[in-house]
Amino acid sequence: MPTSTAPGKIYLFGEHAVVYGEPAVPCAVERRAAVTVEARDDDRVVVEASDLTLDGFTVTFDGSTADADPELDVPTRLVQSATGYVEEAVAQARDAADAPDAGFELSIDSEIPLGAGLGSSAAVAVAAIDAATRALGVTLPREELAERAYRTERAVQEGGASRADTFCSATGGAVRVEGSDCRRLDAPELPFVVGFDGGAGDTGELVAGVRALRERHAFAADTVTAIGDVVRDGEEVLADAPAGSPADESTLAVLGGLMDFDHGLLSALGVSTRSLDAMVWAAREAGAHGAKLTGAGGGGCIVALDRTDETERALRYAPDCVDVFRAELATEGVVRT
Amino acid sequence: MPTSTAPGKIYLFGEHAVVYGEPAVPCAVERRAAVTVEARDDDRVVVEASDLTLDGFTVTFDGSTADADPELDVPTRLVQSATGYVEEAVAQARDAADAPDAGFELSIDSEIPLGAGLGSSAAVAVAAIDAATRALGVTLPREELAERAYRTERAVQEGGASRADTFCSATGGAVRVEGSDCRRLDAPELPFVVGFDGGAGDTGELVAGVRALRERHAFAADTVTAIGDVVRDGEEVLADAPAGSPADESTLAVLGGLMDFDHGLLSALGVSTRSLDAMVWAAREAGAHGAKLTGAGGGGCIVALDRTDETERALRYAPDCVDVFRAELATEGVVRT
Numbered sequence: 001m002p003t004s005t006a007p008g009k010i011y012l013f014g015e016h017a018v019v020y021g022e023p024a025v026p027c028a029v030e031r032r033a034a035v036t037v038e039a040r041d042d043d044r045v046v047v048e049a050s051d052l053t054l055d056g057f058t059v060t061f062d063g064s065t066a067d068a069d070p071e072l073d074v075p076t077r078l079v080q081s082a083t084g085y086v087e088e089a090v091a092q093a094r095d096a097a098d099a100p101d102a103g104f105e106l107s108i109d110s111e112i113p114l115g116a117g118l119g120s121s122a123a124v125a126v127a128a129i130d131a132a133t134r135a136l137g138v139t140l141p142r143e144e145l146a147e148r149a150y151r152t153e154r155a156v157q158e159g160g161a162s163r164a165d166t167f168c169s170a171t172g173g174a175v176r177v178e179g180s181d182c183r184r185l186d187a188p189e190l191p192f193v194v195g196f197d198g199g200a201g202d203t204g205e206l207v208a209g210v211r212a213l214r215e216r217h218a219f220a221a222d223t224v225t226a227i228g229d230v231v232r233d234g235e236e237v238l239a240d241a242p243a244g245s246p247a248d249e250s251t252l253a254v255l256g257g258l259m260d261f262d263h264g265l266l267s268a269l270g271v272s273t274r275s276l277d278a279m280v281w282a283a284r285e286a287g288a289h290g291a292k293l294t295g296a297g298g299g300g301c302i303v304a305l306d307r308t309d310e311t312e313r314a315l316r317y318a319p320d321c322v323d324v325f326r327a328e329l330a331t332e333g334v335v336r337t
Numbered sequence: 338m339p340t341s342t343a344p345g346k347i348y349l350f351g352e353h354a355v356v357y358g359e360p361a362v363p364c365a366v367e368r369r370a371a372v373t374v375e376a377r378d379d380d381r382v383v384v385e386a387s388d389l390t391l392d393g394f395t396v397t398f399d400g401s402t403a404d405a406d407p408e409l410d411v412p413t414r415l416v417q418s419a420t421g422y423v424e425e426a427v428a429q430a431r432d433a434a435d436a437p438d439a440g441f442e443l444s445i446d447s448e449i450p451l452g453a454g455l456g457s458s459a460a461v462a463v464a465a466i467d468a469a470t471r472a473l474g475v476t477l478p479r480e481e482l483a484e485r486a487y488r489t490e491r492a493v494q495e496g497g498a499s500r501a502d503t504f505c506s507a508t509g510g511a512v513r514v515e516g517s518d519c520r521r522l523d524a525p526e527l528p529f530v531v532g533f534d535g536g537a538g539d540t541g542e543l544v545a546g547v548r549a550l551r552e553r554h555a556f557a558a559d560t561v562t563a564i565g566d567v568v569r570d571g572e573e574v575l576a577d578a579p580a581g582s583p584a585d586e587s588t589l590a591v592l593g594g595l596m597d598f599d600h601g602l603l604s605a606l607g608v609s610t611r612s613l614d615a616m617v618w619a620a621r622e623a624g625a626h627g628a629k630l631t632g633a634g635g636g637g638c639i640v641a642l643d644r645t646d647e648t649e650r651a652l653r654y655a656p657d658c659v660d661v662f663r664a665e666l667a668t669e670g671v672v673r674t
Contacts, residue, residue: 213598217598219564219566219567223602226556226559226563233554260607261557263604264603265560265601268598268599268600268601268602269601270598272601281611281615282611
């Protein structure tokens, strides 16, 4: 039975500004979704999911209807969203393998917190499509995998999907995204620490808020451009460091300074929150080289750069932080076993 | 015996960027330093000071030496700084009144926290010069008073003084400062609430930090310019509101949004702190229209806009806040009784 895993991602730089054509640098991180698939003799799809919030969730797809366990203690929206992802991923796998009537048993196990802005859905889509096609004897190139996972997200999220998430999950590493162009960057190893406040912002509302500010005030448009300039500086720093080796302290210091600046600009644009700022300060005061919110903001996660255990320890005791973990840059995207 | 009082100030917009020629809008607030002066028959200067940290401080000037009470429980630096201010203010008063050998008894009573970035020294200088010259029968125009108080600050602070603080204290109201040009703005009544974390940043270091960022990164220079643009927008909002009347809710909402944005840009420039951000969020979550650090940052005060008691109450319970008070815009500068 083929198992595929795919990593989640954080934004090192550039979220929100990327909506207006500025570049951004998401990075795959070593927190993975694993999907094991077995081909069935019939055309049915059976899913078993166990992860942070969908533990014990088992659902059987039979044609177009999906019935979740009525005992299930998770919001219906999340179940529908999860089943929607699997349904679309299965459709992509059938299409890629030219097997419209293929049936599957999928087992999903994710260590990426759901709804935290860490790209858990993209990782599940990538791993599911990859494992399902392999169960049919087809191994997709990573670019096609990324594209099909993107279509999966786009179908479920109704237009709000980002190519960056699925590209990151499929290819791994640090990625440069600008418009619809995604490409992998040479980058050193980066010691990320992620703190999660247990919340999640409404991405659509947050993007709309930035858009309104940007349309109303020239200085807000300039702030978006300044984020793009931070990203361009950050890319140069990544390119100057030896790829694949641990980043040295001076590289971490410069990247951390850029992360701090980016966080301030995002705060000006109104997408930070009390708890995100509190976690950012806990990390900085613990000696992190820099810290920023990651993703859309409004709650969710921060990412800090720290090779020591101090940031992790500080966040573990920070009242606003419900989960903290080290998540090194994932140089591998999808991994097949 | 003439008594003069002069108000402290907060920055509604524009601190740090003002160093690079951008406009800023400090506002006098209803927290005052009071100085009562009696002319002596000899040329001696006797000072009695009671305020938040110099309570019970009595010092006699005899020529060029100043002896503080050895029992005094305040840092020597503050005592020297305070005696320095009084010495320079007395020199300005003697010069203005053309009475080089005049002696004075000065009694200083300030309700402005010292070292909090609220312009306590400027207020003391303004009130002291004004009361001392009046004790000699001379009443200075406010512009000259502001200028002489500025020279007092400049002499003591060795070049770091701002014309804005003394101008604000002398004339009151909302002030526009750009380079060495200060002028009063028409402005509505504004319901400021000030929170103080008990700390103080090193203004010189903070200014140097912004300078270094600005020289290193184009996006930091653009951030400074963006602060200037926030200020220019804020000036228009002030000008559009009926001067001297309470600002309406929509004016407060727009000003608050600009304050929030300004705070984010200042955060990007590295001058905010954990405790300043925590107070800013406490104010916003209490329903303030907006909140930002005021002054150089690195610790000290935040200012929020809220006509209700909610922000004051929230800050009173915020762990990072050691002092909180309402401080309406002071439309009168120096007040003579």
